[in-house]
Amino acid sequence: MKDITTELLKADVMIGLDAFRDLIAATYSNNHGAEPIDRFLCYPDKSLGFCHTIKAVLDAPKLADHVILMTLLYLRKQGRVKAGSR
DSSP states (O other): OHHHHHHHHHTTOOSOHHHHHHHHHHHHHHHHTTSOHHHHTTOHHHHHHHHHHHHHHHTOTTSOHHHHHHHHHHHHHHTSSOTTOO
């Protein structure tokens, strides 16, 4: 996912791609793990709140929401975030 790495650099995120993915997986699992990701994404307030949480943890306000949500979907596809499990 070269595009994600570029986006992280543009937003001054100082962690690597693997650490970014780990952060997203852990944050989703800890805060929303019982809810399937597809359903979670249907609620913009929840999705944007999740993005704000990630940005706050990383101190990266310039990070685009779509980068966070695309990474979440990638992790679901890879089986690293189980839909509907906690």
